[in-house]
Amino acid sequence: MKDQQNSPKRHKLIEYANGPSLEEINGTVEVPKGKGFWRTLFAYSGPGALVAVGYMDPGNWSTSITGGQNFQYLLMSVILISSLIAMLLQYMAAKLGIVTQMDLAQAIRARTSKTLGIILWIMTEFAIMATDIAEVIGAAIALYLLFNIPLVIAVFVTVFDVLLLLLLTKIGFRKIEAIVVCLIMVILLVFVYQVALSSPDWGGVIKGLVPTAGTIASHPTIAGMNPLSGALGIIGATVMPHNLYLHSAVSQTRKINHDDDEEVATAVRFSAWDSNIQLSLAFVVNSLLLIMGVAVFKSGAVKDPSFFGLYEALSNTSMLSNGVLIAVAKSGILSILFAVALLASGQNSTITGTLTGQVIMEGFIHMRMPLWARRLVTRLISVIPVLICVATTSRLSVIDQHTALNNLMNNSQVFLAFALPFSMLPLLMMTDSKAEMSDRFKNVVWVKVCGWISVIGLTYLNLISLPDAFAGFLGDHASASAINAAHIGAYIAIVLVLALLTWCTIDLYRGDKHLRELQAANGGNRAMPTYEGGQD
DSSP states (O other): OHHHHHSOOOOOSSEEOOSSTTTTTTTOBOOOSSOOHHHHHHHHOSHHHHHHGGGSSHHHHHHHHHHHHHHTTTTHHHHHHHHHHHHHHHHHHHHHHHHHSSOHHHHHHHHSBHHHHHHHHHHHHHHHHHHHHHHHHHHHHHHHHHHOOOHHHHHHHGGGHHHHHHHHTTTOHHHHHHHHHHHHHHHHHHHHHHHHHHOOOHHHHHHHTSOOGGGGOSOOOBTTBOHHHHHHHHHHHHSOHHHHHHHHHHGGGBOOOTTOHHHHHHHHHHHHHHHHHHHHHHHHHHHHHHHIIIIIBOTTOOOOOSHHHHHHHTTOGGGBSSHHHHHHHTTTHHHHHHHHHHHHHHHHHHHHHHHHHHHHHHHHHOEEOOHHHHHHHHHHHHHHHHHHHHHHTTTSOHHHHHHHHHHHHHHHTHHHHHHTHHHHHHHHHHHHOHHHHHHHHSOOHHHHHHHHHHHHHHHHHHHHTHHHHHHHTTOTTOOHHHHHHHHHHHHHHHHHHHHHHHHHHHHHHHHHHHHHHHHHHTTTOOOOOOOSOSBO
């Protein structure tokens, strides 16, 4: 009996989980008390970098560069507005985690039914896999371009990034944050260098930051894109649902006394600073990508917007806009740096995507897997459509192969359009709630107003883009009847999404009402975190 008690605990591959978010790292990072602004900010810095990664992943690249090629600096304002909305949503996500001690998935599950929790978990898993497809494609292409590894083999090599993740889990969360920041700086410096060489029209850049009617116009149409579709593409590629879940979890890694409102307020304040600084860097990166499309390449020169095409364009002197770029391009350094940044972006997203997957699995369905196993399963599923795409286009022309991979990456993002409203709406409702957040930490009026405008606006834009997104799965040569069928399918999906949103809203309202009743019975005190579901 004694030997059994002293024997090491055996962990199952899948375990029941119903405790603090990301329990292994929750509250593990010490923060100074009573120190200066900069030292305190440094201690809280890190979670924002993990979140910012999602705003500069490979799925954003071709959208921003193509937008610049087609419409010059017109869509700069869309990147700015998307970034400001992202800052607002991420602030609310971090605040929810710090104040309630629950991540967004746990908070939704605690206030809704088990059935709805499972549905939302499945939708969010598909959204994570959609971003993972972009990471597989980006990393595989980067390996192919840098080391001439055949694409099929390169796709399989991306599976082994699980070994990188296994190593990272052993070195501590603070070091993971540092690695992510370093990779972000690599991406930033690559694009700063390339844009600096191109001597862009900075007056045009600044002018483009001011939105005009032309920003969302349905004409002109250039290379199959109009300003409205370009704006929708940038918004869809910028605001990611899984980042809200992730931020509400990693904001809890700092060790604070939750019984002291002043400490909680300090944590919320410095988490907001960290998030806004890192998302400002993401804004700069996305802006540089669009500026690249305008200033690095000759107008209309890039016919192939895939990663292959952009790599080729950066080494093709006939496509570049000035003599300095042409001189540097002859050495091959521009295209190599682009591939290095692409690989860095993919590896960053590997870390954050896996953590987010664990957050939603634990929060929605109370299951936990080791991070390496979680990563392996997700990556193997994501690899399948990429391998099918590579195999089925192997006999086509090179440009058709590149286009097919690019279309797969872009079309897979439709799952983000489904999942985004179901993360934004609960986040806003719960951070608006006095019962959930207390008087001190609930959203102030301007945050509430801006939040509702953002949620309604983004939901509307995501839903109206679904018919074209569904038709995009059919390719460039689909018949009129097939396109009509795709549009009908999209309208049915929109109705289902609205019905599910209504269900979610009703459940959350009932959950909030139940929480208020519990607090009234408890003398008005705010309840401790409850991870179990509210209604079954």
